Amino acid sequence: MPRTRIFSGSVFEENIGYARAVVDGDWIFVSGTTGFDYRAGTISDDVVEQTRQCIANIRAAMEQAGFSLADVVRVRYLFPDPDDFEPCWPVLRECFGPAAPAATMMAAGLADPRMKVEIEVTGKRQG
Template structure:
């Protein structure tokens, strides 16, 4: 059975996607940027954006019945290679227990204000 999860972002409705999709034992979370969806604002600092990305991802995972500790794969996109090392402690804090597979890509994002985008896949815990 498939379940769609929305963050309430207008982008999801306008573009036609979900923040996350639960299907079977897995949760696929869309590429998530540092927008605070309650205020539709984004911080200038890449570390603050990474923290907000994880807050947004954690919220979607919780709605699915999972947590950041259940993440098995992470894909990170940063336009500026210099922005990646300052984010390492953020990733370690949020994903250090899960120790998922990880890929980093340096590429442009939808707007210049976006300095990082994070996509994850999680496996639902047994009984969820």
């Protein structure tokens, strides 16, 4: 089965040269995804709203490939300010809690100072 690439229309994908997600068999690898609303070209100043938008962007890529958040087996959270992580827990629990994936949170600078969170996931189709 050939690899399939999923694009969201983000200018970052085009400018940097990557896909939002890559599907390889029963696996999906979703690139680090930020809280930009790609249709509106905006990003909220609020970290919780950015987290919701990150997950909406991830969900859209996964659904386009026939996956769901229930298929997530690994998640990585990146926060420039580690104090922003805990306020996001309720949203993260709501979206990823049912799958209970392996998870890591790291504090790291992101490409744009407006970005307060970036999330990367790996999923495996349940069979």
